[in-house]
Each structure stands twice: as C-alpha cells, then as structure tokens.
Amino acid sequence: MRIRTQIALTTALILAALAVMTLSSLYQQRVRLELANRQEKIHQMVQEAQELSILSSELLLYPSARVQAQWRLRRNAFSRLLEEQQSWLDQSGGELIADVTDEYLQLGKLFRQMEKLAPFADDVAGDALLRARLATQMLSRSRQLSALLQEFDALERAFGFAKLRRVGKRILVANFLAFGLVASLLLLLWFNLTRQLADLRRGFERVADGELDHRVNHVCRDEFGELARGFDRMTEQVACQTRRLQASQKELASINRELEQ
Structure with missing residues (x-):
C-alpha cells in the first residue's frame, strides 16, 4: 500500500474517531438535558402538591371563597402538568404513579363535593361541618399526594444518576476503543515508515563504504x-x-x- 494511501486511511480513521467522540458527547449532553427536564417537571408537580396541601389547611382553618378559588387554580395547574407528562410518568413510575393518579382523582372528587355546598356567606351549621370534614380529607389526600410525588422524585433522581453512569461508561469505552484504534494505526504507520527509512539508510551507508x-x-x-x-x-x-x-x-x-x- 502506498504511503499516501496509508496516510489518507489513517486520517480518515482519525476523523471518524473524532466524530464518534463528538457524537458520544452530544448524546451524553442530550441525556443530561432530558433527565434534567424530567426532574424539573417532577419538582414542579411536588411544589404544586405542596401548595394544594397548604391551601387545604387554609380551607380547614380559614374557609373562604378566595381560598377555594386559589385551590381550584392550583388543581388546574397540577392537572395540566400531570396530563403533559402522563406518558413517560406511566412508563417510569408504574404503581407509584398509579397511586399518585388515584390520590389526585380522589382529591378532585372531594373538592367537587365542597363546591356543591352553599356559598360561604350562606353557610349553615351542617354545611360548615361537612365543609370542615371535606377540608380535613382534602388535607390528608394532598399530603399523601405530596409524599408520593416526593418519593417518586427521589426514585427518578436515583434512576437518572444510574442512567448517566451507564451512559458515561459506554461513552468511555467507545472513546477508549476509538483512541486505541487511532493510536494503533499511528504506531503501525510510524513503525512502517521508520523501518523502511532505516533499511534505506543502512543501504546508503554500506554502498558509501x-x-x-x-x-x-x-x-x-x-x-x-x-x-x-x-x-x-x-x-x-x-x-x-x-x-x-x-x-x-x-x-x-x-x-x-x-x-x-
């Protein structure tokens, strides 16, 4: 094989190895961004669940139409987050996400029962007691919902770290193989060139003698x-x-x- 061909092949393989390293780094960055986005969404859901818990306690202690309206807004925000992430949540969370969904549905059912009661201005003793009982159940459900989401957040973080470690190991192996291949080819080319040059130099010296x-x-x-x-x-x-x-x-x-x- 001619020297120019050897150099061209070696250069092509070096470029291919650099491309592999670059693509590996881009893939690792994409995985990190994907995991960070998922964790951010889960964190938002945890915050919304905690807000629902706080508003449920306010409904129990200081019942008013304003607090009830705020609770409704938080519930709608949580519902949108849950619907947007439902596909991968079902794949990742399994039974835990099923429990989260069940708690959320039960919480919504309790709130709808509260909305059917008489307005706060016309509250009677029976409605006040029922409202307090519903608010107590909502507080318990919202706390359970928040606890489930926090547990899922911890599991998702552990899963993310494990996935990053696996991806990092694979990229390290791929980069090591690519670097090893390039280094081997360069050493082979260097050995071939130096050996032939040494043969020619010895021949020149013997003829000169x-x-x-x-x-x-x-x-x-x-x-x-x-x-x-x-x-x-x-x-x-x-x-x-x-x-x-x-x-x-x-x-x-x-x-x-x-x-x-």
Whole structure:
C-alpha cells in the first residue's frame, strides 16, 4: 500500500474517531438535558402538591371563597402538568404513579363535593361541618399526594444518576476503543515508515563504504519501494561502471608494462 494511501486511511480513521467522540458527547449532553427536564417537571408537580396541601389547611382553618378559588387554580395547574407528562410518568413510575393518579382523582372528587355546598356567606351549621370534614380529607389526600410525588422524585433522581453512569461508561469505552484504534494505526504507520527509512539508510551507508554489491531488495510497492529499487539500479550501474573502470585500468597497466619491456 502506498504511503499516501496509508496516510489518507489513517486520517480518515482519525476523523471518524473524532466524530464518534463528538457524537458520544452530544448524546451524553442530550441525556443530561432530558433527565434534567424530567426532574424539573417532577419538582414542579411536588411544589404544586405542596401548595394544594397548604391551601387545604387554609380551607380547614380559614374557609373562604378566595381560598377555594386559589385551590381550584392550583388543581388546574397540577392537572395540566400531570396530563403533559402522563406518558413517560406511566412508563417510569408504574404503581407509584398509579397511586399518585388515584390520590389526585380522589382529591378532585372531594373538592367537587365542597363546591356543591352553599356559598360561604350562606353557610349553615351542617354545611360548615361537612365543609370542615371535606377540608380535613382534602388535607390528608394532598399530603399523601405530596409524599408520593416526593418519593417518586427521589426514585427518578436515583434512576437518572444510574442512567448517566451507564451512559458515561459506554461513552468511555467507545472513546477508549476509538483512541486505541487511532493510536494503533499511528504506531503501525510510524513503525512502517521508520523501518523502511532505516533499511534505506543502512543501504546508503554500506554502498558509501564501498560495498557496491549490496542491494536493499525492498519488496514493498509504495514510495519507499520505488526509491529502494531506484537505488538498487543506481548501485548496479555504479558497480558496472566501476568494474569496467577497473578492467580498463588493468588493461592500461598491462599495456604500460609491455611498452616498458
């Protein structure tokens, strides 16, 4: 294989390895962003559940239409969050998310019962007692909902850390393999070039020392092989010229001796 081809292949593999490393880093970043987004949504749901718990306690202690309206707004916000994330929540949470959904539905049912009661201004003793009982149940349900979501948040964080560790290990292995492949190819190319250069250098030195019968005999078909074969042809021509010159010198010396006699 020619040197230019070897260098081109090595360069292509280096670029491929760099592409693998870049894609691995991008994938890891995407996983981190995805997990961060999921944890942010869960954190928002936990906050909404805690707000529902606080408003439920206010409904129990300080019942008013204003608090009830605020509770309704918080419930709608929590409902939107739950519906937006329902698909992956069902996949991730399993039974825990089923319990969250059940608690939320029961909480909504209690609130609808409270809304059916008489307005606060026209509250009678029976409605006040029923409202207090419903508010107590809502407080208990909202606290249970908040506790379930906090438990799910902890599980999701643990799952996220474990997934990041797995992804990090895979990326580390992929980068190590890519780096090892590139390093091996570079070492192979370096060894091949230095070995051929050393062979040529030794051949030049031996010919320079007068060993005109020495041949490099390089069998490779790359640029070094062409150089070695050209050097061998040159050495052969020099050897032929030297032999002719030596023969001519011997003949001339013989003629001189004959003339002297």
